Amino acid sequence: MPAAIRQIETVVKDRALIERRHEQICDAALRLFARKGYHQTSVREIAEAVNVSVGALYNYIKSKEDILLLVYHRIFGLFQTKMSEAMANSGGPTSQLRAAIEATLKLYDEYQDLVLVLYQESHTLRREALQQLFEVDRRYVSMVQAIIERGNREGHFVAGDSNLIAIAILFLCAVWPLKRWNLKKYDLATVTDEVANLVLHGIGGAHGLPDD
Amino acid sequence: MPAAIRQIETVVKDRALIERRHEQICDAALRLFARKGYHQTSVREIAEAVNVSVGALYNYIKSKEDILLLVYHRIFGLFQTKMSEAMANSGGPTSQLRAAIEATLKLYDEYQDLVLVLYQESHTLRREALQQLFEVDRRYVSMVQAIIERGNREGHFVAGDSNLIAIAILFLCAVWPLKRWNLKKYDLATVTDEVANLVLHGIGGAHGLPDD
DNA sequence: CTATCCTGAACGAGCGTTCAGCCATCGGGG
DNA sequence: CCCCGATGGCTGAACGCTCGTTCAGGATAG
Structure with missing residues (x-):
């Protein structure tokens, strides 16, 4: 994301105020989008949810789409940091991959509505913003991909195309928020376990060399 | 679906004409929804796309949401028949599951835009229509679930919770239409192969008893 | 003439967006 | 110390537009 984020044009001058208001807007919008969609x-x-007038709101954004961008940027930032933390796990590829899956699912659990908005409303974004989103997604994928490739190289995994598998694994984690209505009877721990097992068996993580 | 489909109220009497127009509407809407969203x-x-006036259109539907329902019903019908065909495959659980995955991915490939609409716009539906959608989804899941349970029972698979795994497998297939932008460099055959392998290894289909 | 289907202007509601005016805060000159 | 203008942020009615929906009337076939 870093340099990529286009700063949203505002009328208000006070930088700190802008920051604060943007957070408020983001909070409110998130809750509303999750419940009713964009x-x-x-x-x-x-x-109303931010407790300002429409006019005031438009001092902090240029258009409604900017609000969606705010929400997306928040998601990006959050996921970026949390995922990096989880990846910092220094075990072997197997435990590292398991940690990545656990972290992803935990994140998706914590921000279920957010993931829903992400999947449902991204087609609303302009091409430029979409590219940003893709870029972030690719970064996550390449993190997981690196683990898989290392696992393959060191004989823990026998995965096929590492890029494709990484995409599939990350996507699979989205089953929790996206199919939530059909998974009501399960809890996060169960799903995490089953998904991790499926994946690790699937690429030979449980049959290959032991970790470390 | 059979009895579940709520008939859409119309003004026009001619049943055949209704049928024909509904198909036209569905065709047009599908193309448009896929491109621009609902x-x-x-x-x-x-x-305009159907080549009738707005007024005429409203002789065949009661509201705009009916159009989305038409589209959804078409999807349901299509998937229902195609999946049943694929499942009729009479091999062992392993080849049956592979066939199911292949059929699902082939379907998702053929109707990529449609799957996108399905995932992106379902939150627009009223509770009643949503229930229908869930019902259909559960039916697919239980088809796959039956295969897995048979495979477990006969010692081909060592899958955990069969319901959960079935949901995950079907969801995983949606990676193809939903992450298409990140899978451009792959073709359907490759993805099908990798997904099937991941799953079959994942639940022990390649390690358990040989098929038949 | 009647029954059936079609037309498209018209309607009302709701949307995103703007803007003329209001209020609070603050700094410097009398 | 007070006043006053200026600055910065806020208000909400108003605007223009598009949307989903309706309906009085036209066209056509039996």
């Missing part, structure tokens, strides 16, 4: 949520509703 | 597509556009 299109069904009006700018008026968001303004 | 909310960004206006009723006027759909009417």
Whole structure:
């Protein structure tokens, strides 16, 4: 994300105020988008939730889409840091991959609604913003991909195309928020376990060399 | 679906004409929804694409949501028949599961845009229509689940919770349409192969008893 | 003439966005 | 110390547009 984030044009000068208001807007919008979706949520509703007038809101954004961007940037930042933390795990590829899956699922659990918004409303973004989103996604994938390749090289895994497998694994984690209605009877721990087992068996992590 | 489909109220009497128009509407809407999404597509556009006036369109539907329902019903019907065909495969659990995965991915490939609409716009549906959608999904899941349970029982698989695994497998297939932008360099055959291998290894289908 | 289907202008509601005016804060000159 | 203008942020009615939906009337076939 770093340099990539286009700064949102504002009317207000005070930098700290902008920051604070942006956070408030993000909070409110997140809650509303999660409940009703982007299109069904009006700018008026968001303004009300932030406790400012519509006019004031427009001092901090240039258009409604900026709000969606705010939300997305927050997601990006959050996932970026949390995932990096989890990856810092210094065990062998097997435990590292398991940690990555656990971290991803934990994140997806904590921000279920957010993931939903991510999948449902991304087609609303302009090409430029979409590219940013893709870029971030690719970064996550390449993190996981690196683990897989190391595992393959060191004989722990027998995965096929590492890029493809990494994409599949990360996508699989989204089953928890996206199919939540069908997984109500399970809890996060169960799903994490089953998914991790499926994947690790699937690429030979449980049959190959022991970790370390 | 059979009895579950709520008939859409119409003004026109001629049953055959209704049928024909509904198909036209479905065709047009599908193309438009795939390109622009449900909310960004206006009723006027759909009417134009069908080559009738807005007024005429409203003789065949009661509201815009009915159009989304038409599209969904078409998807349901299609998937229902195609999946049943693929499942009729009479080999052992391993080859049966592989066939199911292949069929699902082939379907998802053929109707990529449709799957996208399915995932992106389902939150637009009313509770009643959503229940229908869930019901259909559960039916697919239970098909796959049956295969897994048989495989477990006969010693081919060592899968954990069969329901959970079935949900995960079907979801995983959606990676192809939903992450298409990140899978451009792959073709359907490759993805099918890698996914099938991941799954079959994952639940022990390649380590357990040989098929038949 | 009647029954059936079609037309498209019109309607009302809701949307995103703007802007003329209001209020609070603050700094410097009398 | 007080006043006053200026600055910065806020308000919410108003605007223009698009949308989903309706309906009075036209066209056509039996």
